[in-house]
Amino acid sequence: MPLPDDNLVAETLAGSQAAYELLIGRYEKLVFKVAWSYAREREAALDICQDVFVTAYRNLGAYRRTGAFRSWLMQIVHRRSSNWLRDNRRHHGFVDLERLPEPRVGPVQESAVLADEARRALFDRMDRLNPRQRAALTMRYFERAPVSEIARTLECSEGVTRNLLCRGLEQMRMQLESSRSES
């Protein structure tokens, strides 16, 4: 049975870097996935990951060892990723589906290209949500976190979390529809 996170945190605070490496190993893929959902660039996502684990290490003393290390770490991930998005938003233009070049590929690749573009449009709309809605949706879809955990990470009630999720999705639907009707 693997050691609980809190034991590894205690070991890290006592000076064991190996314990912290184990913690990194447990969460690196998840942290990458969330960071990528904001940055959509592998290198940027890896940079965010690095920053997150360094920040977490430096603030480990502030974690109260309540068995919710994952939620605590995820708070850092979402904060760092949101900051990254804010600082780099100018590079993330919205996808104008009208101006896309005609794909010169066969039908199979063509559908793959279109799916890719649809995903980009979806992500662009996600960037327009307010940070809490975005974080809630990312946790639900990318981390597959249950509502209780999202509520713990966002420090709000489960009712508020359900509302954030539903309204976030609704806003994305409206944005996607209005962009389709404009084009």
Place this chain on the structure above:
Amino acid sequence: MKECSRCRALIESYQCGTIATAEWIALERHTRICPECRALMQTHDQMMEAAEAAPEPSEEELTRMREGVLARLDRPRPTRGAGAFRADLRAFLRTHPIAAVPVAVLALIGAVLLGRWTATSSDRAGDGLMAELSEQAAQRLDVNGYLDNPLRYTNVSIRPRGDRLALSFDVSRHIELETDSKSPIARDVILATIVEAPLSGQRLRAIQLSPSIADDRLREALVFTLRHDPDLAVRLEALDALGRYPDGSEIREAMLQTLGNDPAVQIRFLALDYLGSRSVDPRRLRQAIDTRPLDGDAALLQRTFQLERKES
């Protein structure tokens, strides 16, 4: 429209992974005929697909990232490239020794200006807070002083740096004030408490104290609470508070949704009474009750017939 609001609740359950099979069937049936709800479900599916398609990091990338983290853990915090600037300056002076004089003069002027700027900036907002913190800390002589402190330290980290300490913390201020019950700050605090307070007792108390601010924002907050609050007592209080508002479509929709979906039979009865007293068409009441099978459906239908008979 009513079907849609019911469907949104089901989509919410679906999104949260708590939907029952019967509800799923109802949702499927509705989305076949309603383009808006179908689009919402499609957005959900697209999100699922996008998350599935998110790339995985390679083992090589992860190793590089891990090594980067461990290297940074061994180093003190970087100082925004100051070291690189100093190295460049040294190299420049080595190749252009004549430039040393103007550089020294410029450095002197810069130091004087910087000194003046930092002296005045201590009065600015951030440093003002720092000054207040230091003043409070100097005044505090015993433990009671800490308990009465209006400034709270949270998210604290303390690390040794040679013979000094590196402190990192958030400061929040506790404010106590007496204000008019209709003031914007009172309204804001009450609304935030109704919607976001983690303890049900706090949310309940905020609703009880809210009648003085019967406006549209409060009505929205109460409708939200009626629909989403996990605590029955809070939902009951919200329903009661909504009864004080003039009849409107938003409240009726919320009551119909409560009648059809709320797991507690008490609150469904109260919603039925509210709707019955506002002469809502009994067929709509029966449809709402039939939304999904719940405890107390038979009693509610019987009560609907009683209301109908009374009306006629």
